[in-house]
Every structure is written in C-alpha cells, then in structure tokens.
Amino acid sequence: MKKYSYLLLIAAVFACKNKPSSDNAGKFAISETPYGKIDTSAITEYTISNPSGMKVSILNYGGTVTKLITKDKAGNDGDVILGFDTLSGNLQKGNPYFGVLVGRFANRIAKGKFTLEGKNYQLALNNGVNTLHGGLKGYDKVIWTVEKLAGDSSLQLTYKSKDGEEGYPGNVVATVVYSLSAANELKIDYKATTDKATPINLTSHCYFNLSAGADSTIVNHELFLKADKYTPVDTTLIPTGKIELVKGTPFDFTVPKLIGKELDMVKGGYDHNWVLNRTGKDLESIATLYHAASGRFMEVFTTEPGIQFYSGNFLDGTLTNTKGGKKYVLHGALCLETQHFPDSPNEPSFPNTILKPGETYTQTTLYKFSVK
Ligand code: BGC
Numbered sequence: 001m002k003k004y005s006y007l008l009l010i011a012a013v014f015a016c017k018n019k020p021s022s023d024n025a026g027k028f029a030i031s032e033t034p035y036g037k038i039d040t041s042a043i044t045e046y047t048i049s050n051p052s053g054m055k056v057s058i059l060n061y062g063g064t065v066t067k068l069i070t071k072d073k074a075g076n077d078g079d080v081i082l083g084f085d086t087l088s089g090n091l092q093k094g095n096p097y098f099g100v101l102v103g104r105f106a107n108r109i110a111k112g113k114f115t116l117e118g119k120n121y122q123l124a125l126n127n128g129v130n131t132l133h134g135g136l137k138g139y140d141k142v143i144w145t146v147e148k149l150a151g152d153s154s155l156q157l158t159y160k161s162k163d164g165e166e167g168y169p170g171n172v173v174a175t176v177v178y179s180l181s182a183a184n185e186l187k188i189d190y191k192a193t194t195d196k197a198t199p200i201n202l203t204s205h206c207y208f209n210l211s212a213g214a215d216s217t218i219v220n221h222e223l224f225l226k227a228d229k230y231t232p233v234d235t236t237l238i239p240t241g242k243i244e245l246v247k248g249t250p251f252d253f254t255v256p257k258l259i260g261k262e263l264d265m266v267k268g269g270y271d272h273n274w275v276l277n278r279t280g281k282d283l284e285s286i287a288t289l290y291h292a293a294s295g296r297f298m299e300v301f302t303t304e305p306g307i308q309f310y311s312g313n314f315l316d317g318t319l320t321n322t323k324g325g326k327k328y329v330l331h332g333a334l335c336l337e338t339q340h341f342p343d344s345p346n347e348p349s350f351p352n353t354i355l356k357p358g359e360t361y362t363q364t365t366l367y368k369f370s371v372k
Pocket of ligand 1: 096097107237271272308310314335337
C-alpha cells in the first residue's frame with residue numbers, strides 16, 4: 001500500500017512537470033499582451049491570475065484596470081467591470097475614467113483654486129468651472145513604469161509627476177501596487193512623496209457591474225455603506241462644507257439596500273462622498289455590494305476616511321470600442337472610490353490632504369470577491 005502511494009506521488013509530480021507552461025491552473029502567474037502604442041511607447045496589458053482562476057488585467061497607460069474576472073455562484077467566469085476592447089477606446093475623448101488610477105487629486109477642487117503656505121495656486125479646469133480628477137492630463141492619462149514583483153501576484157506601478165504639472169506644486173513620486181491574493185482579493189496599495197507641500201488624494205476608478213454583462217444597469221445591486229454621514233454638494237458637485245446625517249434620506253445605505261430603490265429621489269443620481277464610520281487608520285471593511293442573480297458579492301476595505309459612490313449618471317450609451325460593442329447606458333455600472341473628501345484643500349474642517357516633504361502618503365484599499 002505504502003509503495004503504491006509512493007508510485008502515485010511520483011506519477012503526480014511527473015504529470016505536473018509535463019503540463020504545458022501556458023496552463024497556469026493552480027498557480028499565480030502574470031502574463032503580458034501588447035495593447036498598442038502611444039507615440040513610440042508600447043502599451044502593455046498585464047494579467048495577474050490566482051490559483052482559483054480570478055484574473056485582473058492592468059495597463060501601464062493610466063494604471064488602468066481593464067478586466068476583472070470573477071466567478072458567479074454557478075462557477076462561471078465573468079468580467080465585472082466596464083472597459084474597452086482596444087486602446088483607441090481608452091484614448092477616446094469622454095472616456096469617463098474607466099478603471100484608471102486617479103491623481104494627483106481625486107474628484108473636484110472648486111474653481112481649480114487653493115492656497116497653500118501663503119501661495120495661491122490655479123489648476124487646469126477640466127470640469128466646467130472646476131478641476132476634476134487631477135486636471136486635463138491626470139495620472140489616468142500618463143504612462144506608468146511597471147515592475148512585476150516576486151511571487152507573480154503583484155505589479156508595482158510608478159509615476160513621477162513634475163513640479164507644476166496641471167498647476168500642482170512639487171515633484172511627486174507615486175507608487176501603486178496591485179496585488180491579487182489566493183482569497184480572491186484585489187488589493188491596491190498607494191504611496192507618494194513630494195519635495196514641496198502639495199494636495200494628494202489617490203484612488204481607483206473601476207466601474208463595477210457584478211452581473212458581468214447580464215444586467216444593463218446596477219439598479220438591482222444591493223449596497224451597504226458603513227457611513228452615518230455624507231458631504232452634500234452644490235450644483236457643480238462641490239461639497240458645501242457641511243456634513244449631514246444620512247438617516248431618513250435616500251443616502252442611507254447603513255442597511256443593505258437596492259440601489260434602484262430611491263435612486264429617482266436623488267437629482268442626477270448618486271455622486272457623493274460618504275463619511276465613513278471609523279476611528280483609526282487601519283484597513284477596515286466599509287462597504288459591500290451584492291448582485292443576487294449571479295450571487296457575486298464584493299466587500300470593500302480601506303484605510304481612507306471617505307468613499308465616493310457614483311451611480312454612473314453620465315453614462316449615455318455613446319462610448320465606442322466598448323467591450324464586445326456593448327452599450328453602456330445610464331446607471332450601467334457604479335464606482336466606489338475610496339478617498340479623502342472632495343475639495344479638501346478648500347475645506348479646513350475636512351481631514352488633511354496636504355503632503356509635505358519628508359512625509360509619505362499611504363492608502364490601501366481591498367476589494368474581496370465571493371459568492372452567496
Ligand atoms: C465623479 C463624477 C464624474 C466621474 C467621472 C466620479 O468620481 O464623482 O462626478 O462624472 O467620476 O466619470
């Protein structure tokens with residue numbers, strides 16, 4: 001009997017060794033696919049896969065997450081984020097930040113102005129009278145340097161942002177590490193340093209639809225946000241500076257609720273920053289998203305004080321080169337952007353977003369996928 005098990009073991013080892021190298025089932029792996037060129041720079045799509053078959057694909061352009069493949073309750077794979085089939089899709093005017101890394105400052109800065117250490121700064125205006133997501137050419141539209149880290153489960157992306165870029169002071173070095181775990185978690189670790197005081201607020205802008213293409217909108221997704229408060233906004237989506245309770249309003253997601261339930265009661269749809277209930281700066285579970293028909297369940301953990309829940313209010317079916325030519329209609333997906341509060345540089349009562357020389361900005365966010 002003992003001899004028989006020994007023979008079986010040898011046979012198993014032999015079988016593994018002789019597996020084709022392209023078959024990465026049961027291991028972590030990172031593959032690379034050419035995705036086009038911008039001028040003379042090659043754009044590459046890197047795909048990390050984990051032992052259970054979850055996959056995340058990332059471009060060096062904008063640090064863009066292009067695909068996120070997870071299983072539904074029947075064990076079928078599906079891509080749970082919106083995106084494009086080709087680089088020309090990503091480069092089109094009006095790409096609403098699909099999957100990108102957002103910086104130097106996520107969300108809006110009122111009139112693109114702020115004062116820091118006695119000096120007035122004027123940023124590039126790219127959203128009516130305001131600056132949105134870093135300006136005309138934010139971190140989402142630049143080429144990052146990508147390095148595969150040991151273990152074949154992480155990619156490190158680096159971008160050096162010059163003093164004066166988009167009007168911001170200081171040379172900033174930003175590093176983002178995307179990691180996939182065996183437990184189906186996509187973790188994003190952000191770091192930044194500067195040589196002059198500057199506002200920093202980095203986030204990821206994935207558009208989730210957990211139905212993986214089955215539902216054209218996210219109205220049947222159930223959302224939970226661990227937040228008793230939110231920051232109301234003016235007509236240009238700049239926070240008024242007030243912090244209000246969600247209780248008794250459509251902004252209350254403290255008990256899981258279908259997004260469609262009160263969506264019509266919010267003019268323009270949800271596009272607000274929730275103030276997370278938290279005390280320290282540890283990585284904490286703060287949101288969940290559930291799509292009952294597929295069984296897909298996503299849990300969000302972060303170190304950040306806020307989250308922007310955006311219900312895809314500006315999607316109107318006009319984007320081209322979308323995945324499989326799909327029409328991305330109003331509320332076709334949602335973003336859960338972990339962040340510091342919008343317009344913080346102009347709101348002294350909001351948590352600080354100014355990074356100084358000698359300090360290191362850090363933020364960690366983790367999206368964990370399962371089924372129920
Ligand atoms: C903002 C929206 C904006 C969208 C860009 C979100 O983070 O809050 O107002 O339209 O990004 O597509």
